[in-house]
Amino acid sequence: MKHILIIDLHAQADELFHQLTAQGYYVHKVNNAFDALVKMETLTLEAILLDFAVPKMDSFWLLVARQTSTPVIVIADVNNELERINALELGADDYLSHPINVRELQLRLNVLKRRSQGSVSDDMRQHVSFDDANYTVNLIDKSLVLTQTEYRLFKYLFEHQGEVVTKAELQQRVLHKKLGRFDRNLDMHISNTRRKLAKGNLPRDLINTVRGQGYSFSF
Known part of the structure; x- marks a missing residue:
């Protein structure tokens, strides 16, 4: 309301x-x-x-x-x-x-x-930095340690903040392969990243699901 x-x-x-x-x-x-x-x-x-x-x-x-x-x-x-x-x-x-x-x-x-x-x-953008060597995202006073794939997904979405990035684009740009009809690999990585955000007391909805289209990053 x-x-x-x-x-x-x-x-x-x-x-x-x-x-x-x-x-x-x-x-x-x-x-x-x-x-x-x-x-x-x-x-x-x-x-x-x-x-x-x-x-x-x-x-x-x-x-x-x-x-x-x-x-x-x-x-x-x-x-x-x-x-x-x-x-x-x-x-x-x-x-x-x-x-x-x-x-x-x-x-x-x-x-x-x-x-x-x-x-x-x-x-918020001014308080976010990326450590490519250790796959770590620093958000204000918190550090988020990710796997290499999770890190690349997070960074790609962040760099396209405010845009809707399709699953096909993420699959091609980050995972370097075409999106298969029954491929859930990308969804699994996004889910794991959100779980780590929540565990680190950071908002899960930094990464938003846009139904039928893909994902977007938003503060």
Whole structure:
């Protein structure tokens, strides 16, 4: 379930609440900074929709104090250029004015999500290194020792991060033979690699199965 937090007092917020709920979001509506911070601490949020006009809100302090990377979109009654600049300077990720078009809001949320995922991925890439001599992958503060084949599979998928690599391509490029109709050798190596990831307290889903197509590497 995608959770969205609305921090607002206006009647328009009730309409937005119902529209987002109809789109499958689980919407939480609060009208003060304290309740907002509680929600932010206890929920995994897709986004925070924030009205700068909420009394005693001190939105600046909310934006500074939040301990989350959740995108914050400021909602205003009018499209005020100075307020929009102020909101972005204080740390907001985007700005919208009433009336809110839910479709536009969803598109903006998708853009913010892709941007966030790309940022996380780039940061993680900087903390991954490969030891070709010992078939070892170093991920931040952990080392993953693999067999030669597992290591080459992992490295190939990592180098093609974000792409779907077919089984046939992996079989040809890494195992250096054509993929047979009943060949499960590749699946076995992927399964063993995932098991070693889990044993090393690393996420198994670094290597994802794309049903009917192949595998992809993603943080």
